[in-house]
Amino acid sequence: MDKIEVIARRIFGWKLNRWDRWYDYENNKFIPVSEFQPEHNLDHANLIVEKLKExxxxxxxxxxxxxxxxxxxxxxxxxxxxxxxxxxxxxxxxSVPEEWL
Incomplete structure (x- = not known):
């Protein structure tokens, strides 16, 4: 798994519906892989920030x-x-010691 796939699956709980889109069960919507690029888009990265704060x-x-x-x-x-x-x-x-979480 690449970095984005690990984040999508383990932080957001998204499932890869097809090779080119994620399914967000929480919001009942499909997210094209090309539309979630947190390394290059600060708005997408801020979605990660908000989810981790939650x-x-x-x-x-x-x-x-x-x-x-x-x-x-x-x-x-x-x-x-x-x-x-x-x-x-x-x-x-x-990569993260248990006591840090």
């Missing part, structure tokens, strides 16, 4: 290239990329 994570950023959820901090060339990297670190179970 799940109890605290979000902090330097506003430019670093994003933190609780004690999980990651950087990126852009804020959107940093948010995506931090979310991936959380969603990829093997």
């Amino acid at each position: 799940l109890g994570f605290t979000y902090k950023t330097n506003g430019v290239s670093e994003a933190c959820f609780n004690y999980v901090c990651e950087t990126g060339e852009t804020l959107a990329e940093a948010i995506t990297n931090a979310a991936y670190a959380i969603a990829d179970n093997s």
Whole structure:
């Protein structure tokens, strides 16, 4: 699984309906894969921020290239990329120590 697929499945709970679209059970809608690009689109990355806040994570950023959820901090060339990297670190179970969550 790539980074976006891990986030879509493990954070949002979306299922891949076809090779080119996700199904969001919570909102009962299809999301084309091409329309969810959080690494490149800050609005999409902010959807991740809001979802993780709903799940109890605290979000902090330097506003430019670093994003933190609780004690999980990651950087990126852009804020959107940093948010995506931090979310991936959380969603990829093997990369975050249990006590940080």
